[in-house]
Amino acid sequence: MRYELYYWPGIQGRGEFVRLALEDAGAAYVDVARRPRGMVAMSRFLESRSVKRPPFAPPFLKAGKLVIGQTANILFFLGPLLGLVPKDDADRLWAHQLQLAIADWVAEVHDAHHPIASSLYYEEQKREAKRRAENFRVERLPKFLSYFEQVLERNGSRALVGNAVSYVDLSLFQMIEGLRYAFPRAMTKQERKYRQLIALHDRVAARPRLVAYLASGRRLPFNQEGIFRHYPELDDQS
Amino acid sequence: MRYELYYWPGIQGRGEFVRLALEDAGAAYVDVARRPRGMVAMSRFLESRSVKRPPFAPPFLKAGKLVIGQTANILFFLGPLLGLVPKDDADRLWAHQLQLAIADWVAEVHDAHHPIASSLYYEEQKREAKRRAENFRVERLPKFLSYFEQVLERNGSRALVGNAVSYVDLSLFQMIEGLRYAFPRAMTKQERKYRQLIALHDRVAARPRLVAYLASGRRLPFNQEGIFRHYPELDDQS
Numbered sequence: 447m448r449y450e451l452y453y454w455p456g457i458q459g460r461g462e463f464v465r466l467a468l469e470d471a472g473a474a475y476v477d478v479a480r481r482p483r484g485m486v487a488m489s490r491f492l493e494s495r496s497v498k499r500p501p502f503a504p505p506f507l508k509a510g511k512l513v514i515g516q517t518a519n520i521l522f523f524l525g526p527l528l529g530l531v532p533k534d535d536a537d538r539l540w541a542h543q544l545q546l547a548i549a550d551w552v553a554e555v556h557d558a559h560h561p562i563a564s565s566l567y568y569e570e571q572k573r574e575a576k577r578r579a580e581n582f583r584v585e586r587l588p589k590f591l592s593y594f595e596q597v598l599e600r601n602g603s604r605a606l607v608g609n610a611v612s613y614v615d616l617s618l619f620q621m622i623e624g625l626r627y628a629f630p631r632a633m634t635k636q637e638r639k640y641r642q643l644i645a646l647h648d649r650v651a652a653r654p655r656l657v658a659y660l661a662s663g664r665r666l667p668f669n670q671e672g673i674f675r676h677y678p679e680l681d682d683q684s
Numbered sequence: 685m686r687y688e689l690y691y692w693p694g695i696q697g698r699g700e701f702v703r704l705a706l707e708d709a710g711a712a713y714v715d716v717a718r719r720p721r722g723m724v725a726m727s728r729f730l731e732s733r734s735v736k737r738p739p740f741a742p743p744f745l746k747a748g749k750l751v752i753g754q755t756a757n758i759l760f761f762l763g764p765l766l767g768l769v770p771k772d773d774a775d776r777l778w779a780h781q782l783q784l785a786i787a788d789w790v791a792e793v794h795d796a797h798h799p800i801a802s803s804l805y806y807e808e809q810k811r812e813a814k815r816r817a818e819n820f821r822v823e824r825l826p827k828f829l830s831y832f833e834q835v836l837e838r839n840g841s842r843a844l845v846g847n848a849v850s851y852v853d854l855s856l857f858q859m860i861e862g863l864r865y866a867f868p869r870a871m872t873k874q875e876r877k878y879r880q881l882i883a884l885h886d887r888v889a890a891r892p893r894l895v896a897y898l899a900s901g902r903r904l905p906f907n908q909e910g911i912f913r914h915y916p917e918l919d920d921q922s
Contacts, residue, residue: 498838499778502785502831512774516784523777536750539761540737546754547740553791561799561812563819574799574812581801593740600736 447527449475450508452488457672458624458665460517460552461505466616467521469659471528477664479504518545521613530616532608541607544597544614548621551590555628556673558582559680568677579680583632587625588639594618595640603642611650618643619650624674631682685765687713688746690726695910696862696903698755698790699743704854705759707897709766715902717742756783759851768854770846779845782835782852786859789828793866794911796820797918806915817918821870825863826877832856833878841880849888856881857888862912869920 449468453461455477468475479488488504491497501515507524514520522542525531531541556564561578562571598606606614622644626633637644650656659665668674687706691699693715706713717726726742729735739753745762752758760780763769769779794802799816800809836844844852860882864871875882888894897903906912 499781500831500834500838501781502788512777514777515781519777519781519784522780539750539752539757542760543737543739543753543757546757550740550791553788557795557799561795562815563823565819565823571815574815577800577809577812581803585801585803593738596738600738 447474447509449473449524450478451475451505452478452491452507453505455480455485456666456669458620458668458674459505459672462620462666463517463548463613463617464505464507464520464524465664466620466656466659467524467528467530467613469664470611470616470653470655471530472655473524473528518542518549521545521617525613528613530611530613532610532612537608541612541614544594544606545617547590547593548614548617551586551621552673554582554586555624558628559675559677568675572679575677575680579677583629583682587629587632587636591636591640591643595643598642598646603645605646611653615646615650616656619647622647624668627668628674628676629681630676635682685712685747687711687762688716689713689743690716690729690745691743693718693723694904694907696858696906696912697743697910700858700904701755701786701851701855702743702745702758702762703902704858704894704897705762705766705768705851707902708849708854708891708893709768710893711766756780756787759783759855763851766851768849768851770848770850775846779850779852782832782844783855785828785831786852786855789824789859790911792820792824793862796866797913797915806913810917813915813918817915821867821920825867825870825874829874829878829881833881836880836884841883843884849891853884853888854894857885857894860885862906865906866912866914867919868914873920 451461451464451468453459465477478484492501499513501513505517505520506513506515507520509523514523522538522545525538525541526533531538558579559568559575560571561574568575594606601607605611606618670676689699689702689706691697703715716722730739737751739751743755743758744751744753745758747761752761760776760783763776763779764771769776796817797806797813798809799812806813832844839845843849844856908914
């Protein structure tokens, strides 16, 4: 099966959580919108009136005749096919539950720099972003980090779900990477408290296929158009 | 199987999407936190260090030994057990994809009155809420409504998924109800454009078990503590 991933070509964004799973598994896939005329194909699909089950937004994945939208749903589908989740139904639901908490966390990272509207520039909501980002750093960031640290510890500290690395661990790796880019000062202070999570991040980063992927041109750099953005004024000032 | 639902006792909130499915199916369930000392039981569970798979937040559902968190995940699990989703795997994924879009919509409704922080009072973020609510009404509300109207039309207009009412239709009913409470003026204008959705809402509202539920004390009224709140200054002013 050759998968087709559809996502905005210039950013890691939500698509990156899917890419990491495909790359880690060595799956055959096409990153459609990054190919020549790929954006045209993606827009045409999103705007077509003949698609019976239209995705609300990218990312979406084509797998044969199936078209699957919503990042966490894509990973729920791919997990067993890529060997990136335990096979048991209860474990799959639990992994998905954690992935949905990560989805909420991602949305909060986005809203830290865009608290009023995605359709407005950052500069048009800078004042509000300062307030929201402070709340994010002080309250929400420690809440999510300590939750996942607990989940990891209660599972024996090797992986978040089951005994082997799952797509949830890959996504957690991506969260740490993104947060370090966006909030380097806040993260420097926070990371000391969550040593198990950071150790998990490091183990994921050392997986051979991911080492190769992260060093390749397929891994887009973080930038100021994505979900994780580095505005120094939104980071810890102390 | 008698299900146990855990959710904040004073509001409809996210728990209501689960309640509607349980009620429509006539399932046996206990709304734990609304019973005497039920909040103590819920808090104790959330704070316990011995729970191996802790939910991030309410709602969560106990079904035998399983504990399932995240509203959309609970519905994904319950759907087939309650006969509220087609059995086919592809249909279940599609229903879940739509439910996740509804989850995003719910989060945006919440952030319309709390754009800075859930932990602050509305009065502390009123100015920001005015900006965000305007963007929600003008851009986001029509985007979600027209998306679901399209999905409904492309499926033949009777139900959002498959040929019979699913939990996604029940959730859509709840969205319309909540939006009418929160933004009565904006909704009066919008509804004319989405006649199929409103007709679906009305069919759901007429289902016998839901008629009984909605008239019962089990249905909490909307109020100013929930996700859908009516602040006239956030509604359409024209």
